[in-house]
Amino acid sequence: MNWMDTELELMADASLNRSLRASRSVSGYPGYTVRGEQVLLNMSSNDYLGLSQHPAILEVMREALLTEGAGSGASRLTTGNGLAYVRLEEALADWQNCEAALVFANGYMANSGVISTLVGRGDVVFSDQLNHASMVDGIVFSRAEHARYRHNDLEHLRKLLNNNRDKRRKLIVTDAIFSMDGDRAHLQELISLKHEYGAMLMVDEAHSGGLYGGRGEGLCHELGLQNDVDIHMGTFSKSFGVYGAYICGSRTLIRWLVNKARPLIYSTALPPSIIAGIAKALVLVKEENWRRERIHLATRLFRSLLCNSGFKIGAGDSPIVPLIVGDNETALRFSSALEEEGIAAVAIRPPTVPEGTARIRFSLSAVHTDKELTHAAVRTHNIGLQLGVLCP
Incomplete structure (x- = not known):
C-alpha cells in the first residue's frame, strides 16, 4: 500500500493535502469556535440562523x-x-x-x-x-x-x-x-x-x-x-x-x-x-422571521465591505461569500493568517472547486454582529494587502 504515501506527497506538493483539526463550540456563543486554546470568530459554519445552541x-x-x-x-x-x-x-x-x-x-x-x-x-x-x-x-x-x-x-x-x-x-x-x-x-x-x-x-x-x-x-x-x-x-x-x-x-x-x-x-x-x-x-x-432579516442584513454588510476593499467575491445575496484568491498555496496562507487574527475561515481548494479558483469561503450567521463583521472585513483587507491579493 506504499502507493498511498506517494500520492499523498504529490497532493502536499500541490497544496491539496487535507487533515482533520479538532474544534469545539463555545457554550452560549454559537458564532464562535475553539481550536487549541484560541477562541475564533466562526466564519466557516453553516449555522446560518444561529439555532445550533438554541x-x-x-x-x-x-x-x-x-x-x-x-x-x-x-x-x-x-x-x-x-x-x-x-x-x-x-x-x-x-x-x-x-x-x-x-x-x-x-x-x-x-x-x-x-x-x-x-x-x-x-x-x-x-x-x-x-x-x-x-x-x-x-x-x-x-x-x-x-x-x-x-x-x-x-x-x-x-x-x-x-x-x-x-x-x-x-x-x-x-x-x-x-x-x-x-x-x-x-x-x-x-x-x-x-x-x-x-x-x-x-x-x-x-x-x-x-x-x-x-x-x-x-x-x-x-x-x-x-x-x-x-x-x-x-x-x-x-x-x-x-x-x-x-x-x-x-x-x-x-x-x-x-x-x-x-x-x-x-x-x-x-x-x-x-x-x-x-x-x-x-x-x-x-x-422567528427576525433571524432571516438579520442574516440578510449581515450578508449585505459583509459583502459590501469586501467589495469596497477591492476583493473579487462571488455574485449573489446568500450568506456564502467566496473570496477568490486563485492558487492553493495563497488560499492556505490566507486562512492561516485569518486564524492568527482570531477568525476561522477555511481555504477551499480543488477538487471541491475548479482548478485556479481556490478561495476563502466565508459563511455568515444571524448571530454575527455588525461589529464582528466589520472587524473581520478589516482584518481580511490587511491580510489581502500583505499577501498581494490586493494592490496597495
Missing part, C-alpha cells in the same frame, strides 16, 4: 434522550419509525405545501439515494457542473448517463436536452444556492426547460432552506415556483442547526422512495433526540 432545541433533545434512549435501534422499515418521525414528516409536508415528506439521515444520503432511485441505465441526468458532490455520486450510483452542463448556462443545457430527447427518463438536478459560490440557480428557466422537454426537476435547498420564503421554505417558495418542482430536497444541518435531511413531493414519490431508496431502507433511523430537535427547529424557522 435553548429550546437543546431542552427537547435532552427530554427525548432521557425518555426514549440514545438510539433508535433499527431501520425505519423495522421498528425505528417512531411516532415523532411521522409527526415531523406531516409538519414538513405542510410547511412545504407538498403532499408528503420523507426524512433521511443526512443530505448526502438523501441526494445520492433519491437520484439513484429515480433513474437508471437508459436514462439521463442533467446536472449543473457546480452541483454538490452528493448529486454527482447519486448519478454515478444510478448508472444513468451524466450530462453535465456549464454552470447556469441554460443554452448548453438546452443543447444537451435536445441531444437526449429519446432517453427513457430525463432528470434535471440543481442546487438552489450553490454551496461554494453562493449564487442562485436560474430556477424559472429550468422549470421552462423541464416542461418543454418532459423532464423531472429536483432542487436541492440545503443552503437556501430557512433563509428564503415567508416561513423559511426556501428559494423555490420565495419565487413562487414550488408547484413546478417535482422533488424538493433540504437539510437540517444548516439553517436548522441540527442534523438530517428531507425530501418533499407527491405521495407517489414518497411511496416509491420508501420502497426503493437504499440509503433509507438499509440505514438505522435517526435517534429520537435528533428528531425532537428537528421538530423544534422547524417551529423556530417558521416563526
Whole structure:
C-alpha cells in the first residue's frame, strides 16, 4: 500500500493535502469556535440562523434522550419509525405545501439515494457542473448517463436536452444556492426547460432552506415556483442547526422512495433526540422571521465591505461569500493568517472547486454582529494587502 504515501506527497506538493483539526463550540456563543486554546470568530459554519445552541432545541433533545434512549435501534422499515418521525414528516409536508415528506439521515444520503432511485441505465441526468458532490455520486450510483452542463448556462443545457430527447427518463438536478459560490440557480428557466422537454426537476435547498420564503421554505417558495418542482430536497444541518435531511413531493414519490431508496431502507433511523430537535427547529424557522432579516442584513454588510476593499467575491445575496484568491498555496496562507487574527475561515481548494479558483469561503450567521463583521472585513483587507491579493 506504499502507493498511498506517494500520492499523498504529490497532493502536499500541490497544496491539496487535507487533515482533520479538532474544534469545539463555545457554550452560549454559537458564532464562535475553539481550536487549541484560541477562541475564533466562526466564519466557516453553516449555522446560518444561529439555532445550533438554541435553548429550546437543546431542552427537547435532552427530554427525548432521557425518555426514549440514545438510539433508535433499527431501520425505519423495522421498528425505528417512531411516532415523532411521522409527526415531523406531516409538519414538513405542510410547511412545504407538498403532499408528503420523507426524512433521511443526512443530505448526502438523501441526494445520492433519491437520484439513484429515480433513474437508471437508459436514462439521463442533467446536472449543473457546480452541483454538490452528493448529486454527482447519486448519478454515478444510478448508472444513468451524466450530462453535465456549464454552470447556469441554460443554452448548453438546452443543447444537451435536445441531444437526449429519446432517453427513457430525463432528470434535471440543481442546487438552489450553490454551496461554494453562493449564487442562485436560474430556477424559472429550468422549470421552462423541464416542461418543454418532459423532464423531472429536483432542487436541492440545503443552503437556501430557512433563509428564503415567508416561513423559511426556501428559494423555490420565495419565487413562487414550488408547484413546478417535482422533488424538493433540504437539510437540517444548516439553517436548522441540527442534523438530517428531507425530501418533499407527491405521495407517489414518497411511496416509491420508501420502497426503493437504499440509503433509507438499509440505514438505522435517526435517534429520537435528533428528531425532537428537528421538530423544534422547524417551529423556530417558521416563526422567528427576525433571524432571516438579520442574516440578510449581515450578508449585505459583509459583502459590501469586501467589495469596497477591492476583493473579487462571488455574485449573489446568500450568506456564502467566496473570496477568490486563485492558487492553493495563497488560499492556505490566507486562512492561516485569518486564524492568527482570531477568525476561522477555511481555504477551499480543488477538487471541491475548479482548478485556479481556490478561495476563502466565508459563511455568515444571524448571530454575527455588525461589529464582528466589520472587524473581520478589516482584518481580511490587511491580510489581502500583505499577501498581494490586493494592490496597495
